[in-house]
Amino acid sequence: MISFKDLTVRYGDTVALDRVAGRVADGEWLGVIGPNGAGKTTLLSAIARLLPYSGDISVGGERAAGLSRRQLAQLIAYVPQRPVLPPDMTVSDYVLLGRTAHISYLRSETAADRQVCAAVIDQLDLRAMAGRQLRSMSGGELQRVVLARALAQEAPVLLLDEPTSALDLGRRMEALELIDEVRRERTLTVLSAIHDLTLAGQFADRLLLIAAGHIVAAGPSAHVLTDDVLTQHFGPGVQVMRTDTGDIAVISRRLAARGGWRG
Amino acid sequence: MSRPGRALAVAAAALVIAVVAGIAIGPAALSMPQVLQALATHLPWHPHVTIAPLDTAIVWQIRLPRVILGALVGSMLAGGGASYQGIFRNPLADPYLLGAAAGAGLGATIVVVSGANMALTPPAAFAGAVGAVTLTYLLGARTRHRDEPSAGSGTASILLAGVAVAALLTAFQTYLQQQHTQTLAYVYAWILGGLSTATWSDIWMILPYVAVAAIALLAHRRLLDVLRVGEVEATSLGVNVGRLRLTVVVAATLGVAAAVSVSGLIGFVGIIVPHVVRLAAGPSYRVLLPVSMIGGAAFLVLADIAARTAQAPAEVPIGVITALIGAPFFLFVLTSRRARQDLS
Numbered sequence: 001m002i003s004f005k006d007l008t009v010r011y012g013d014t015v016a017l018d019r020v021a022g023r024v025a026d027g028e029w030l031g032v033i034g035p036n037g038a039g040k041t042t043l044l045s046a047i048a049r050l051l052p053y054s055g056d057i058s059v060g061g062e063r064a065a066g067l068s069r070r071q072l073a074q075l076i077a078y079v080p081q082r083p084v085l086p087p088d089m090t091v092s093d094y095v096l097l098g099r100t101a102h103i104s105y106l107r108s109e110t111a112a113d114r115q116v117c118a119a120v121i122d123q124l125d126l127r128a129m130a131g132r133q134l135r136s137m138s139g140g141e142l143q144r145v146v147l148a149r150a151l152a153q154e155a156p157v158l159l160l161d162e163p164t165s166a167l168d169l170g171r172r173m174e175a176l177e178l179i180d181e182v183r184r185e186r187t188l189t190v191l192s193a194i195h196d197l198t199l200a201g202q203f204a205d206r207l208l209l210i211a212a213g214h215i216v217a218a219g220p221s222a223h224v225l226t227d228d229v230l231t232q233h234f235g236p237g238v239q240v241m242r243t244d245t246g247d248i249a250v251i252s253r254r255l256a257a258r259g260g261w262r263g
Numbered sequence: 264m265s266r267p268g269r270a271l272a273v274a275a276a277a278l279v280i281a282v283v284a285g286i287a288i289g290p291a292a293l294s295m296p297q298v299l300q301a302l303a304t305h306l307p308w309h310p311h312v313t314i315a316p317l318d319t320a321i322v323w324q325i326r327l328p329r330v331i332l333g334a335l336v337g338s339m340l341a342g343g344g345a346s347y348q349g350i351f352r353n354p355l356a357d358p359y360l361l362g363a364a365a366g367a368g369l370g371a372t373i374v375v376v377s378g379a380n381m382a383l384t385p386p387a388a389f390a391g392a393v394g395a396v397t398l399t400y401l402l403g404a405r406t407r408h409r410d411e412p413s414a415g416s417g418t419a420s421i422l423l424a425g426v427a428v429a430a431l432l433t434a435f436q437t438y439l440q441q442q443h444t445q446t447l448a449y450v451y452a453w454i455l456g457g458l459s460t461a462t463w464s465d466i467w468m469i470l471p472y473v474a475v476a477a478i479a480l481l482a483h484r485r486l487l488d489v490l491r492v493g494e495v496e497a498t499s500l501g502v503n504v505g506r507l508r509l510t511v512v513v514a515a516t517l518g519v520a521a522a523v524s525v526s527g528l529i530g531f532v533g534i535i536v537p538h539v540v541r542l543a544a545g546p547s548y549r550v551l552l553p554v555s556m557i558g559g560a561a562f563l564v565l566a567d568i569a570a571r572t573a574q575a576p577a578e579v580p581i582g583v584i585t586a587l588i589g590a591p592f593f594l595f596v597l598t599s600r601r602a603r604q605d606l607s
Contacts, residue, residue, distance in 0.1 A: 050498060069503045077499075078496075080496065080499075084491075084493040085492075086491045086546070088546050089491065093488075097489055100489050100502060101501030106485075153500070
């Protein structure tokens with residue numbers, strides 16, 4: 001569904017991504033992990049063509065560079081790390097923005113557009129809040145509203161930049177379960193940057209580890225989430241554990257026992 | 264009725280009241296029946312009337328063109344201001360943001376000080392306004408990357424270029440003005456703005472620009488709503504932000520340049536009217552833009568009535584009136600309960 005090669009992004013003299021290559025299959029969830037500043041957000045933004053890049057990106061077999069904004073938005077729905085949420089916009093108006101690429105230029109939305117939005121709003125359990133302003137909503141609710149806008153876009157690819165970073169652990173699980181549920185139901189291809197390594201391993205089909213603008217590891221989570229790989233890129237304070245159920249958990253550990261209260 | 268529907272109805276009612284008052288009120292004491300009779304003389308199968316030709320002329324050649332011109336100018340200033348606020352995502356944007364006022368002032372000043380035919384003042388002001396905005400846009404857009412939005416820097420560089428262009432042209436204008444002190448009063452009066460010389464030919468001259476600008480701006484109001492989530496997200500939603508910005512700026516500039524070419528530089532309308540509408544009708548440009556245009560028309564016609572009656576037979580500059588009425592009203596609205604809620 002998505003493939004990229006020789007992908008390079010520069011910010012002035014700084015090379016943020018250096019000739020990276022990869023692909024995401026139809027219906028796959030690829031988790032992008034890596035330390036802060038590694039290039040996760042840059043990779044997602046470049047694939048959404050939101051910053052200048054060199055190299056090749058193709059989406060659904062077509063070169064992204066050859067598509068109009070509108071065509072690209074019909075293929076890719078992008079959710080930034082910190083979406084702009086106009087405080088006085090209502091939930092239903094915000095979700096309707098997702099239909100932009102489907103509404104003809106200078107026209108208004110049709111009944112069909114409203115129907116798509118209504119279905120998404122129902123599916124994400126937002127019906128009761130549809131008329132509320134965004135300012136009145138909690139972080140967890142806003143997460144669902146933002147996802148609803150992305151789903152209203154009806155694009156086969158979902159790019160999510162740290163979709164759960166602002167949520168508590170319980171809400172994080174809920175949000176990721178929801179994403180997993182809708183992507184299975186709609187066979188969406190998901191490419192997401194995930195900060196939390198344990199969650200990344202639990203939800204993504206495959207992981208891509210980026211460090212300093214290079215892809216340093218890729219594959220199933222058991223291959224990427226190992227003590228060796230993680231220590232190398234996240235530092236020695238990271239440890240991989242197996243839970244009783246066979247899940248991989250990445251935990252932090254303190255290196256030197258400091259003189260605690262016991263002396 | 265919904266909140267947007269109510270706002271539209273209130274604005275339309277205000278415009279009707281303003282137009283009726285504008286035609287009925289003036290130094291020549293005409294009664295309402297006389298005004299109606301005078302209006303009727305231009306209807307195809309009008310009833311027999313007994314009104315003096317002079318009174319008919321007062322209504323048809325003095326009051327009516329002035330009211331209509333005021334409405335057209337007001338709608339363009341308010342619509343232009345609202346559009347700029349949307350496209351630059353900046354609540355302080357006004358229709359003169361990209362140098363239109365400075366350019367128009369320079370154009371008009373050149374005509375006045377060079378002793379050319381005064382009839383050239385409107386075209387010169389129009390050309391000055393359009394030229395200034397073009398210069399701003401070319402300079403500001405040079406720093407932006409081709410097709411890709413670079414997270415809002417395009418907007419910032421255009422706004423900064425606007426500040427520089429306006430300063431430069433104002434400096435030229437001031438220099439010319441100071442070199443020709445014998446025309447100082449005339450130039451100053453033009454810059455303060457006013458509708459006292461309004462004629463039908465002014466109306467026919469600006470009507471095409473006003474019509475094109477109004478239609479184009481209204482057609483883009485849904486996309487201005489999409490832009491409320493920022494340039495990057497609007498781009499990811501499928502909007503070609505660069506093209507949208509250019510189209511809206513061209514449309515707003517044509518309308519605003521046409522307006523200032525016949526009325527001079529009337530301040531405050533373009534910033535106060537959209538904000539009052541925003542507080543009354545909500546922030547969606549789908550409502551904000553049409554209601555601002557209608558409300559701007561009503562506001563300027565009312566302000567003009569005050570300008571010509573407050574110290575009759577002398578005229579108070581209309582820009583003084585728009586600020587005198589506008590500023591306190593704006594502050595009142597801003598501190599009202601709903602405003603505190605909406606802006607919190």
